[in-house]
Amino acid sequence: xxxxSFYWLIILLLxxxxxxxxxxLTTGSVSLSLGETWNALRDSSSTQHDxxxxxxxxxxxxxxxxxxxxxxxxxxxxVLLRNPLADPYILGVSGGAAVATLLAMLAGMTGWWLxxxxxxxxxxxxxxxxxxxxxxxxxxxxxxxxxxVVVAALWGAxxxxxxxxxxxxxxxxxxxxxxxxxxxxxxWDLPLVILLLSLILLLPFGRDLNLLARGEITAGSLxxxxxxxxxxxxxxxxxxxxxxxxTAGSVGFVGLIVPHMLRLVLGSDHRRLLPASALxxxxxxxxxxxxxxxxIAPQQLxxxxxxxxxxxxxxxxxxxxxxxx
Amino acid sequence: MELLRVTELDVGIGQRSxxxxxxxxxxxxxxxxLLGPNxxxxxxxxHTIAGLCPAQGGSLWLEGHALARMPRRVVAQRxxxxxxxxxxxxxxxxxxxxxTGRHPHLSRWQAEGPxxxxxxxxxxxxxxxxxxxxxxxxxxxxxxxxxLALATLLVQAPALxxxxxxxxxxxLRHQIAVLQHLRGLADSGKHGLLLSLHDIxxxxxxxxxxxxxxxxxxxxxxxxxxxxTNDNLSRLYGHPITATQTTTGQQVFMPL
Numbered sequence: 001x002x003x004x005s006f007y008w009l010i011i012l013l014l015x016x017x018x019x020x021x022x023x024x025l026t027t028g029s030v031s032l033s034l035g036e037t038w039n040a041l042r043d044s045s046s047t048q049h050d051x052x053x054x055x056x057x058x059x060x061x062x063x064x065x066x067x068x069x070x071x072x073x074x075x076x077x078x079v080l081l082r083n084p085l086a087d088p089y090i091l092g093v094s095g096g097a098a099v100a101t102l103l104a105m106l107a108g109m110t111g112w113w114l115x116x117x118x119x120x121x122x123x124x125x126x127x128x129x130x131x132x133x134x135x136x137x138x139x140x141x142x143x144x145x146x147x148x149v150v151v152a153a154l155w156g157a158x159x160x161x162x163x164x165x166x167x168x169x170x171x172x173x174x175x176x177x178x179x180x181x182x183x184x185x186x187x188w189d190l191p192l193v194i195l196l197l198s199l200i201l202l203l204p205f206g207r208d209l210n211l212l213a214r215g216e217i218t219a220g221s222l223x224x225x226x227x228x229x230x231x232x233x234x235x236x237x238x239x240x241x242x243x244x245x246x247t248a249g250s251v252g253f254v255g256l257i258v259p260h261m262l263r264l265v266l267g268s269d270h271r272r273l274l275p276a277s278a279l280x281x282x283x284x285x286x287x288x289x290x291x292x293x294x295x296i297a298p299q300q301l302x303x304x305x306x307x308x309x310x311x312x313x314x315x316x317x318x319x320x321x322x323x324x325x
Numbered sequence: 326m327e328l329l330r331v332t333e334l335d336v337g338i339g340q341r342s343x344x345x346x347x348x349x350x351x352x353x354x355x356x357x358x359l360l361g362p363n364x365x366x367x368x369x370x371x372h373t374i375a376g377l378c379p380a381q382g383g384s385l386w387l388e389g390h391a392l393a394r395m396p397r398r399v400v401a402q403r404x405x406x407x408x409x410x411x412x413x414x415x416x417x418x419x420x421x422x423x424x425t426g427r428h429p430h431l432s433r434w435q436a437e438g439p440x441x442x443x444x445x446x447x448x449x450x451x452x453x454x455x456x457x458x459x460x461x462x463x464x465x466x467x468x469x470x471x472x473l474a475l476a477t478l479l480v481q482a483p484a485l486x487x488x489x490x491x492x493x494x495x496x497l498r499h500q501i502a503v504l505q506h507l508r509g510l511a512d513s514g515k516h517g518l519l520l521s522l523h524d525i526x527x528x529x530x531x532x533x534x535x536x537x538x539x540x541x542x543x544x545x546x547x548x549x550x551x552x553x554t555n556d557n558l559s560r561l562y563g564h565p566i567t568a569t570q571t572t573t574g575q576q577v578f579m580p581l
Contacts, residue, residue: 082414204433211425213415217408220377222481223401223429268415271436 006272009265013279017064020283024060024290025052029297058188063289063303064282065191066182066248067258071281072198072274073240074255079213079270080233081144084260085318088122088241089252091148095155096125097238097245098177102162115190118242125151126238180251180304182289187247194243198236199274205229206271213268251304253311254281260318327352328388328485328517329374329404335382336366336373342381342542343369349536349546351485351519356511358528358549359521361538362562367521368409370538371487374519375406387485401429405483409490411474413462420458422473423449426480448479451506453499467494475503486510488520492527500524504531525566525578529553537561553578 026032030051032040040048070088077086077093088094100121104114133147159177176184202209208229211219220226244251258281259273266272285303288310292301329351336344343366351357359367372378374385376392385392387403405426413422423445424437431437449455452472457465465473471494478486491507492500508531510516519536522528528535528549535549539561545552558566558578565581 078415082412084415207425207428207431207433210417211428214425215408215412217372217377217406218411218425220397221375221401221406221408222425223398225397263415267421268417269421 006266006276009272009276010279013276013283017279017283017286020286020290021060021064024063024286025056027290027294028056029294059182059289060286061188061192062247063182063286065188065195066244066251067254067281067283067285067288068195068278069191069198069240069244069281070251070254070285071258071277072195072202073237073244075259075270075273075277076202076209076233076237076240077255078259079209080230080237082213082215083144084263085145085256085315086148087253087256087315088237088244089250090145090152090256090315091126091129092150092152092155093122093125093129093238093241094245094250094252095152095159096128097122097242098250099155099158099162100124101246102159102166102177106162106166115242115246118246119239122238122242122245123234125155126234176249176302178250178304179302179308180249181302182248183293183300183302191243191247194239195278198240199278202232202236202274203271205232206269206274209233209270210268213270249302249304251285251307253307253315254285256318257311257314258284326388327386329519330386330389331374331383332386333383334373334380334385336370337381338369338378344538344544345542347383347544347546351517351534353484353517354511354514355517355534356508356532357517357519357534357536358532359519359536359538360523360525360528360561361521362540365538365540367538368489371406371489371519371521375404375487376400377406398429401481401483403483404485404487405478405481407474407478407486407488407491409493411470416461416463418458419449419454419460419462419465419473420445422462423476423480426477426482429481444482445476445480448476449473451479452476453502468496468499471495472499472503484516486516486518486520488518490521490523492522492524500527507531525553525558529576529578 022034026034026037030048032048036048037052040046040052043049073088074086077088077091078084097118098121100117101114104117109117129148129151133144156178208219208224211222211224212226212229216226259277262273262276262280266276288306289303292303292306295301327350331347331349334344334347335342336347359370361367369378373380387395387400392400424441427437427441427444446455446458449458452475454469454472454476457469462470462473475491491503495503504527507518507520511518532549534547535552537545537552537557540563545557555567566578567581568576568578571577
């Protein structure tokens with residue numbers, strides 16, 4: 001099997017990112033040609049200018065950041081579990097972050113407190129899933145996925161419960177927390193910064209991640225500090241997921257499918273896989289969100305509905321293929 | 326200088342104690358075989374010596390330094406382990422796998438260069454895998470994977486090699502080739518080896534020292550010639566074993 005050069009793939013992914021960005025900018029309930037977009041961007045008095053600068057641009061940037069965050073988080077969880085079917089949504093990490101954020105909102109917290117709660121929720125959920133699945137010895141894929149799915153269902157029930165008893169003004173829409181939605185996200189700067197910083201932090205550990213993916217004994221005997229590396233992954237994956245959840249709610253399956261697709265073409269070198277996942281995850285979520293807001297325009301679908309509709313069948317297909325090995 | 330000194334080592338998993346008060350020393354040029362029945366603790370002992378599982382008591386000295394206090398990376402430059410099974414859950418090529426052996430020799434910011442690739446390719450050739458460099462590991466047979474794991478250990482090039490059943494899955498020709506290669510490493514005088522085997526005759530042919538682990542936690546360590554008696558081996562496996570001569574004059578151990 002011959003693999004495409006990494007540099008060509010990155011150039012291709014950058015082109016895809018730029019293309020998705022422009023498609024997102026020009027498509028919607030008001031569609032614009034590239035020329036009209038250019039004019040509207042320069043003419044700050046037009047309505048189109050407001051649509052672009054106030055609505056589409058921040059939403060696209062948020063979509064890119066969330067897609068990237070989830071894809072990198074998924075790739076990390078896959079290393080931790082040595083299982084290509086891991087994903088922050090399926091394993092209940094997103095749900096834990098969503099529950100914690102909702103609780104914090106109901107308690108009247110705002111701003112950074114919400115981000116902090118999301119991080120604690122994600123970390124707690126991660127420890128819960130791993131603790132439960134680990135107690136009987138080693139992790140098997142089936143056991144871990146089952147534990148994750150049940151914990152995710154529990155978080156879903158808790159979210160529904162909290163939403164049912166909460167006062168109307170606390171809510172930003174039920175689907176936001178259950179399925180993920182980008183229509184209300186305003187913050188794109190923090191998620192982008194966190195995505196970039198995590199990549200910079202993680203890339204020097206790329207070779208260690210490659211070895212951990214081969215098993216703890218192999219990694220340890222080649223000099224990897226397995227315990228510390230696992231703590232780093234727990235924390236980084238929780239931070240990435242929590243940031244995505246506070247920006248766009250629980251968007252599913254991006255973290256599963258993006259690294260999985262890239263592993264097929266790139267192999268499993270995480271020094272390449274992580275940046276490529278960030279770019280592909282970002283572009284795909286920009287495209288998905290553009291589709292979600294234009295499919296039944298002027299009404300909008302939450303993007304999480306779309307990713308689940310596309311992602312769930314792919315997940316089932318992969319699960320089926322896994323079990324045949 | 327001695328490579329490994331094991332003093333008053335207690336080995337176990339969790340609450341379960343497997344071995345008590347183990348003492349032996351491995352010097353460069355020596356090839357030790359680790360023999361014992363299933364479940365007696367051979368793998369756990371190898372993992373404990375590699376520093377991957379905590380000792381229940383006693384101490385380990387690697388080239389004169391306390392192993393427990395050495396940084397993992399430094400340990401991995403001097404001590405390597407061939408695990409009993411190597412799994413590949415994600416797609417990677419044979420060459421990429423062999424290159425992982427360079428990990429302890431490269432800094433966090435360094436990428437593998439042409440020199441590293443040269444080392445990896447030469448190790449693959451030594452294990453008869455030179456034509457497989459670009460193949461995906463998942464497409465290899467059990468024996469080919471075993472030789473790939475051995476090639477990775479050769480790339481790591483530690484002074485002390487711990488091998489957990491290196492001859493597993495290998496056909497007869499490769500069993501001999503691999504053990505001959507390992508014997509060659511010992512004979513170079515730079516390496517010491519400790520390998521677990523289930524074949525007494527291979528052990529007798531290629532190893533100069535032996536560590537016998539008996540059910541119940543007793544052990545014997547010393548020169549293989551002295552330890553390989555009918556009595557010791559029969560007691561070791563709980564089955565009568567006797568030495569006979571072949572027509573060509575080779576001594577072989579036969580289970581009765």
